[in-house]
Structure formats: C-alpha cells, structure tokens
Amino acid sequence: MSSGDRSQAVDVQESKTYEVRTYGCQMNVHDSERLSGLLEDAGYVRAPEGADGDADVVVFNTCAVRENADNKLYGNLGRLAPMKTKRPGMQIAVGGCLAQKDRDTIVKRAPWVDVVFGTHNIGKLPVLLERARVQEEAQIEIAESLEAFPSTLPTRRESAYAAWVSISVGCNNTCTFCIVPALRGKEKDRRTGDILAEIEALVGEGVSEITLLGQNVNAYGSDIGDREAFSKLLRACGKIEGLERVRFTSPHPRDFTDDVIAAMAETPNVMPQLHMPMQSGSDTVLKAMRRSYRQDRFLGIIEKVRDAIPHAAITTDIIVGFPGETEEDFEQTLHAVREARFSAAFTFQYSKRPGTPAATMEGQIPKEVVQARYERLVALQEEISWDENKKQVGRVLELMVAEGEGRKDGATHRLSGRAADNRLVHFTKPGEEVRPGDVVTVEITYAAPHHLLAEGAVLDVRRTRAGDAWEKRNAAEAAKPTGVMLGLPKIGAPEPLPVAVGSGCGCD
Numbered sequence: 001m002s003s004g005d006r007s008q009a010v011d012v013q014e015s016k017t018y019e020v021r022t023y024g025c026q027m028n029v030h031d032s033e034r035l036s037g038l039l040e041d042a043g044y045v046r047a048p049e050g051a052d053g054d055a056d057v058v059v060f061n062t063c064a065v066r067e068n069a070d071n072k073l074y075g076n077l078g079r080l081a082p083m084k085t086k087r088p089g090m091q092i093a094v095g096g097c098l099a100q101k102d103r104d105t106i107v108k109r110a111p112w113v114d115v116v117f118g119t120h121n122i123g124k125l126p127v128l129l130e131r132a133r134v135q136e137e138a139q140i141e142i143a144e145s146l147e148a149f150p151s152t153l154p155t156r157r158e159s160a161y162a163a164w165v166s167i168s169v170g171c172n173n174t175c176t177f178c179i180v181p182a183l184r185g186k187e188k189d190r191r192t193g194d195i196l197a198e199i200e201a202l203v204g205e206g207v208s209e210i211t212l213l214g215q216n217v218n219a220y221g222s223d224i225g226d227r228e229a230f231s232k233l234l235r236a237c238g239k240i241e242g243l244e245r246v247r248f249t250s251p252h253p254r255d256f257t258d259d260v261i262a263a264m265a266e267t268p269n270v271m272p273q274l275h276m277p278m279q280s281g282s283d284t285v286l287k288a289m290r291r292s293y294r295q296d297r298f299l300g301i302i303e304k305v306r307d308a309i310p311h312a313a314i315t316t317d318i319i320v321g322f323p324g325e326t327e328e329d330f331e332q333t334l335h336a337v338r339e340a341r342f343s344a345a346f347t348f349q350y351s352k353r354p355g356t357p358a359a360t361m362e363g364q365i366p367k368e369v370v371q372a373r374y375e376r377l378v379a380l381q382e383e384i385s386w387d388e389n390k391k392q393v394g395r396v397l398e399l400m401v402a403e404g405e406g407r408k409d410g411a412t413h414r415l416s417g418r419a420a421d422n423r424l425v426h427f428t429k430p431g432e433e434v435r436p437g438d439v440v441t442v443e444i445t446y447a448a449p450h451h452l453l454a455e456g457a458v459l460d461v462r463r464t465r466a467g468d469a470w471e472k473r474n475a476a477e478a479a480k481p482t483g484v485m486l487g488l489p490k491i492g493a494p495e496p497l498p499v500a501v502g503s504g505c506g507c508d
Contacts, residue, residue, distance in 0.1 A: 015043075015044075015045045016043070016044050016045070016056040016057065017044065017045055017046065017047040017048075017051070017055040017056050017057070018036070018039045018044040018045070018046060018047060018055055018056065018057040018058070018059065019046075019047045019051050019053065019055040019057070019058050019059070020032045020035050020036055020039075020059045020061060021058070021059070021060050021061065021076070022061045023060075023061065023062055023063040023069070023072070023073075023096070024061075024062070024063025024065060024096070024097065025063065025065075026164065026211075026213055026249060027166075027169075027184075027213065027215065028061050028062075028063060028096055028097075029158075029164070030164040030166060030213060031061055031095075031096070031119075031122055032059075032061045033155045033156055033157050033158060033164070034122060034123075034154070034155050035059055035061060035095070035122060035125060036155075036156035037154035037155040037156040038122070038123065038125055038126055038154055039057065039059075039125070039126065040154070040156055041126075041154040042126035044056070044057060046156075053079065053080050053083050054083065054087075055090075056087075056089065056090055056091065057090075057091045057092075057093065057129060058080060058090075058091075058092050058093070059092075059093045059094075059095065059125070060073060060076065060077070060092075060093070060094045060095070060096070061095050061096040062094060062095065062096035062097060062098035062099055063096060063097055063098065064096075064097040064098040064100075064101045064179055064183060064353070065097070065178075065179070065180070065351075065353060069098055070098060070102065073094070073098055073106075074109055074110060077092065077094075077110040077112075077113065078110070080092060080112075081110075081112050084112055089133075091114040091115065091129055091132060091133065092110075092112065092113050092114055092115075093113070093114060093115035093116070093117065093125060093128070093129065094106050094113055094115070094116050094117075095115075095116070095117045095118065095119075095122060095125065096118075096119060097119060097179070097180070097183040097184070099116050099117060099118055099119075099142070100118040100119045100120075100142060100183040100184075101179070101182075101183055101354075101355065103116065103118075103140060103142050104116075104140060106140075107138045107140060111138070113138060114129065114132040114133075114138055114139065115128040115129055115132050115138065115139050115140075116138070116139070116140040116141070116142070117140075117141055117142065118141070118142035118143055118183075119183055119184050119185075120142075120143035120144070120185065121141060121142070121143035124141055128141060159207075159403070159436075160206060160207070160436070160437065160466070160469040160470040160472075160473040160474075161206065161207060161208055161209065161400070161436055161437030161464075161466035161467070161469060161470055162207065162208075162209040162210070162211070162245075162400075162437075162466075163202050163207045163209070163210050163211070164210075164211050164213045165195060165198055165199055165202070165210050165211070165212055165213060166190065166213045166214065167189065167190055167195050167212050167213065167214050167217065167220050167233065168187055168188060168189045168190060168214040168215065168216070168217065168219070168220050169184060169185070169187070169188050169214070169215065170184045170185040170186050170187040170188050170215060171184060171186075171187055171215040171216050172186055172187045172216070172219065172222065173216060173252065173254075173290075173292075174290050175289055175290050175291060176288065176289055176290045176356060176357040176358040176361070177289055177319065177322065177350070177353060177356055177358040178353065178356060179353045179354075179355050179356050180215060182355060184215060187214075187215070187216065187219060187222055187223070188223065189220055189221065189222065189223040189224070189229075192229070192232075192233060192236070195212075195233065196233075196236055196237075196240070199237065199240055199243065200240055203240060203241075203242045203243050204242075205469060206437070206465045206466050206468060206469020206470075206472070207466065207469070208242065208243065208244040208245065208400070208437060208464060208465065208466035209243075209244060209245035209246075209247070209400060209466075210237070210243065210245070210246060210247070211246075211247040211248060211249060212233070212237075212246070212247070212248040212249075213248075213249065214248075214250075215250075216250075216251070216252045216255065217230070217248050217249060217250060217251050218230045218248070218251035218252060218255045218256055218257075218260055219252060219254075219255045220233060227257065228257075228259050230255075230260055230263075231257070231259040231260045231262065231263035232263075234246065234248075234260070234263040234264065234267055234270050235263050235266075235267055237267070237269065237270070238267035238268060238269055238270065242465065243269055244269055244400075244439075244464075244466075245269060245271050245400065245420070246267070246269050246270045246271065247270075247271050247273060247422070249275050250275055250276070250277060250317075251274070251275075251276050252276075252277075253276060253277075253278075253291075253292075253293040253297060253298050253301055254291075254292040254293055256276065256301050258304065261301075261304050261305055261308050261309075262308070264305070264308070264309060265308040265309050271420050271421065271422065272309045272311050272312040272313065272420055272421050273312065273313050273314075273315075273420070273421045273422045274305055274312055274313075274314045274315070275314075275315045275316065275317075276298075276301070276302075276314065276315075276316060277316055277317035277318075278298055278316045278317065278318055278336065278340070279291060279317060279318060279319050280318065280319060280322060280325070280329070280332075280333055281295050281298075281332040281333035281334070281335060281336025281337065282295070282325065282328075282329035282330070282332040282333060283295055283332070284324075284326075284329055285322050285324070285325050285329050285332075285333075288322065288323070288324055288358075288361070289319075289322060289358070290357075295332065295335075295336050298336070298340075299336065299339055299340060302314055302340050311421060312421065313343040313344075313388075313421035313422060313423060314340065314341075314342055314343060315342055315343055315344045315345060315346070316340070316342050316345050316346070317345070317346045317347075317348065318333065318337070318345055318346070318347045318348070318377065319348050319349075319350050320333070320347060320348065320349055320350060320370055320373045320374045320377055321349055321350040321365040321369065321370030321373060321374070322350045322358065322365075323350070323358055323361035323362065323363045323364050323365065324361065324362070324363035325350075325363075325365060325373075330373050330377075333377065334376070334377065334380060337377070337380055337381060337384065338380070338384070341384055341387075341388060342381065342384065342385070342388075343385060343388045343389070343421070343423070344381070344385055344450070345377075345381045345385075347374060347377055347378055347381065349370050349371065349374050350365070350370060352364075382449050385449045385450065386447065386448070386449040389423070389447035389448065389449065389451075389452060390447045391447075392423065392444045392447055392452055393444050393445065393446065393447050393452075394443070394444065395443070395444050396441060396442070396443050396444075396459065397419045397420070397425065397441070397442060397443075397444060397454075398419070398420065398439055398440070398441050399417030399418060399419055399425050399427065399439065399440050399441075399442060400417055400418050400437065400438075400439055400466075401415055401416075401417045401434055401435065401436050401437065401438045401439070401440060401467070402416050402417050402418055402424075402436060403436035403470070405417070405418070405424060406424075406426050408426075409426065409429075412426070413428070413429050414426045414427060414428060414429055415427055415429050415434060415440075417440060419452075423451075423452055424450070424451045424452070425442065425444065425451065425452045425453070425454055426451060426452070426453050426454070427440065427442045427453070427454035427455075427458060428454065428455060428456065428457060428458065430457070430458040430461060432461055434458075434461055434467075435463075435467035435470050435471055436466075436467065436470045437464055437465075437466030437467040437468075437469060437470045438461065438462060438463050438464050438466070438467035439461075439462040439464055440458050440459075440460065440461050440462070441458070441459040441460035441461075441462075442454035442456070442458055442459060443456055443459065
C-alpha cells in the first residue's frame with residue numbers, strides 16, 4: 001500500500017459519524033438539512049442508513065407542538081444512554097423547538113446529553129460539540145433572537161432534484177393553540193435578491209423543483225410593508241430558466257390576497273396546488289383560536305382559486321376537539337369540508353401545547369368525544385378524497401419521478417412520481433432507465449383515496465438535468481469513504497426513523 005493509500009485509510013478510520021433525527025414540520029426538516037451540512041463541513045460523515053443511534057454524534061431536532069413531545073424525546077434519549085456508556089466519545093445534542101422551550105430541563109432529566117441549542121443558533125452546533133468535548137461538560141446555548149438568516153449556513157440537501165428555500169422565519173400571529181411564535185420569534189423576511197440568488201444557484205446544480213418555505217409564507221413582505229411582495233416573488237420565480245416547478249407552504253388565509261391567486265394562475269411553473277390550513281369550520285372556534293378569518297372567507301378563497309385554476313388540488317389542516325367545541329361547531333367543520341372538497345386533509349386531535357392560552361382554557365373536550373369526532377371527520381374526508389381522485393382517471397399527466405415515495409414499488413415493478421398538483425402516482429416501470437428528477441407522461445387508470453395508478457405503458461420519458469444531478473450525486477455518494485462504526489451491532493431490524501407528518505405543525 002502506498003503512503004497516500006495508508007493516509008486515506010487512516011482518515012477513513014478516524015472519520016466521525018453523525019445521525020440527525022427530525023421531528024415536526026418542514027421548517028425542522030430544512031433545519032436538519034443545515035445541521036447535516038454543518039457537521040459535514042466540520043469533517044463528520046453521515047452514519048449508514050439504519051444506524052439507529054450507533055454514531056459518534058446523534059442530534060435530535062425536536063418539535064414542541066404536541067403534548068407528548070417531551071415524552072417522545074426523553075424516551076429516545078433513555079434508549080441512547082446505555083449505548084453512550086459503551087461508546088467512548090459519543091455525543092448527543094438536542095436542538096429545535098423543544099430545546100428552545102425547555103432549556104436547562106433537558107440536561108437535568110437526561111444528564112448524558114452533551115449539547116442543547118435553540119432554534120435561533122443552529123449554526124453553533126459544531127462549536128458547541130467541540131467545547132463539550134474539551135471541557136467535558138454539557139453546553140447549553142439558547143439564543144433569544146435570530147443571529148443570522150439560516151440559509152447562509154452550509155446545507156446537505158436530502159434531494160438532488162427538489163429543494164426547500166426559506167423566505168422567512170418566525171410568525172407574527174397569536175393563535176391560541178400555537179407555541180411556535182414564542183419559540184421561533186417574530187417574522188423576519190429574507191431579501192428577495194438573496195432568495196432568487198439561492199434558487200438560481202440550486203437550478204444551476206440541477207434542482208428543478210423548489211418549495212418556498214415560511215411559517216406564514218404568504219405574509220412575506222411584512223418587514224418592508226409591501227403586501228404584494230409574495231406574489232411578486234412567485235412571478236420572479238417564473239422567470240428563472242430551468243426551474244420547472246414552484247410550490248409554497250404554508251399560507252395563512254388572512255394574507256391570501258387576489259394578487260397571489262393571479263400570480264399562481266399566470267405563472268406557468270407555479271404548480272396548481274394549494275395547502276392552506278383551515279383548522280376549524282366553526283366561526284366560534286376560529287374566534288377562540290384567534291384565527292383572523294371565518295368560514296365564509298376561507299371558502300371564498302377556495303372558490304376564487306378554483307375559478308382561476310380549475311384543476312388545482314387543495315389540501316388543509318384541521319384540528320378536532322379544540323376546547324369549547326360543541327357538536328354544532330363540529331358539524332360546521334364537516335359542512336366546510338363538504339363545501340371545500342379538499343383532495344386531502346391532515347387531521348389532528350387537539351393536543352395541549354404547554355405554554356399556550358388554549359392549554360388552560362375551560363371546556364377541554366373528553367378524549368372519547370374527540371376520538372369519535374375525529375373518526376367521523378376522517379371517514380368523510382376519505383370519501384371526498386376518493387371521489388376527487390376518481391376524477392383524475394383518464395387524464396394524461398406529467399409526473400416528476402420521485403425517490404422513496406412508493407414503498408411497494410420493488411414488489412409491484414412500478415415507480416412513483418408526483419403530478420403537477422402534487423398527487424402521488426404509481427406507474428408501470430418503463431423499459432428504459434428512468435431516474436428520480438426525470439419527467440414521464442402517463443395516463444391515469446385507477447384511483448384510491450391517497451394515490452393514483454397508471455397501469456398502462458408510459459407514454460413519454462424526458463430525461464432532465466435534475467435526473468443527471470441525481471445520478472451524479474449518487475455516484476459521488478458511492479465513491480465517498482464512510483466512517484468505521486465502532487459501536488456494538490444490534491440484532492434484528494432497526495426501528496424506522498421518525499418523519500415529518502402533514503404540512504407541519506398545524507399552526508399556520
């Protein structure tokens with residue numbers, strides 16, 4: 001072996017591995033991409049798939065939205081305690097919304113945690129890990145306000161062909177069920193030029209789909225007093241050559257103005273899809289939630305969107321069992337769902353968020369009542385989703401081929417992709433090679449409540465720069481040296497890692 005080969009072998013042997021576990025909304029998913037980028041920039045390498053804690057550094061990016069969020073975190077931390085004892089030098093870090101909220105409590109309840117950091121200072125993680133190692137004591141650093149817009153940080157994006165792009169952080173709303181403004185701070189908008197520069201750079205790398213991301217994405221422009229800033233941004237995205245698909249999440253009905261609808265309809269690469277949280281169909285409950293719209297206003301927006309974009313797929317978030325919700329209130333929610341005809345809805349049973357006004361409101365609904373209402377709502381929405389999907393049968397659609405969307409694709413000899421309206425479609429695998437990021441044209445032959453099938457032959461395959469980027473990235477990943485895992489092997493299949501559910505925290 002040459003001296004160069006020996007040097008490389010030493011580097012591989014000494015490489016430290018990391019694992020990031022993500023809970024909660026898309027904002028957390030994107031923050032985790034930044035955490036991974038920071039760690040790789042500091043010399044760490046990603047632990048093999050299914051490491052399940054068998055890494056030199058394990059980072060929990062937490063969510064504080066659900067009542068049992070802390071129980072989930074401490075349960076997982078407890079599982080890692082004996083692994084850390086057997087693995088000298090292993091470090092555990094906890095960040096995100098729960099860390100911002102609980103601060104010192106985490107180290108008191110789990111003294112084997114090395115680093116606690118908040119939502120505003122994720123860029124400090126590598127420094128805090130090193131400081132904890134040198135000083136041999138836990139490092140707790142929670143910034144009270146944003147130090148630098150997080151998109152300036154290095155990022156390890158999970159996809160080669162699709163990317164999140166943050167346009168704002170924080171939220172100025174005061175919904176009584178939501179703790180996010182207290183943990184993420186007031187809304188701070190990013191400069192339009194910086195946003196467009198990032199998108200252009202991503203497109204240059206092969207990305208063909210971007211999702212504009214904000215806690216209240218369509219309030220963009222509040223910092224500068226321009227109420228049409230978001231629609232202008234959508235139109236500017238339409239002028240970026242090579243950018244095929246633009247999405248955004250999650251908008252608030254209060255800020256959903258006619259100029260946004262016009263921009264969606266008139267900008268070809270803005271997709272015919274809208275996810276807009278309704279939360280409740282009852283005016284009484286919406287008032288108690290401190291939502292600044294009522295049922296008529298919400299349904300009116302949907303009517304305008306459908307008039308301008310007839311094939312738009314509209315999805316939503318709904319909370320069942322909010323304190324004080326009567327049977328009549330719940331019937332109003334069912335009525336709104338029937339009128340709106342959402343293609344899908346992310347439905348949640350109300351969960352107390354410690355630190356929110358709703359947690360101490362009178363009229364907390366018994367669990368069995370909430371469960372019964374929840375089941376009725378789900379049954380209604382399943383019926384509507386299926387009916388709406390059946391309308392797609394016979395349509396010819398362009399799909400962007402997706403990675404990891406179809407769990408049964410291997411057994412069924414199918415691939416999966418997303419239509420322009422974001423519906424999931426499983427299609428027959430064609431004879432020629434098709435890569436994630438490529439575009440195929442198919443005819444829909446069957447509809448289920450949550451997906452569509454295209455069982456015939458693929459009508460057309462378009463190889464794309466996004467597919468090239470996916471292929472190049474996979475080749476580079478395969479050529480990378482990986483760190484040697486020094487922990488003890490586990491018997492049996494690891495538990496699946498937690499994933500983000502729905503559109504986010506349900507607080508938009």
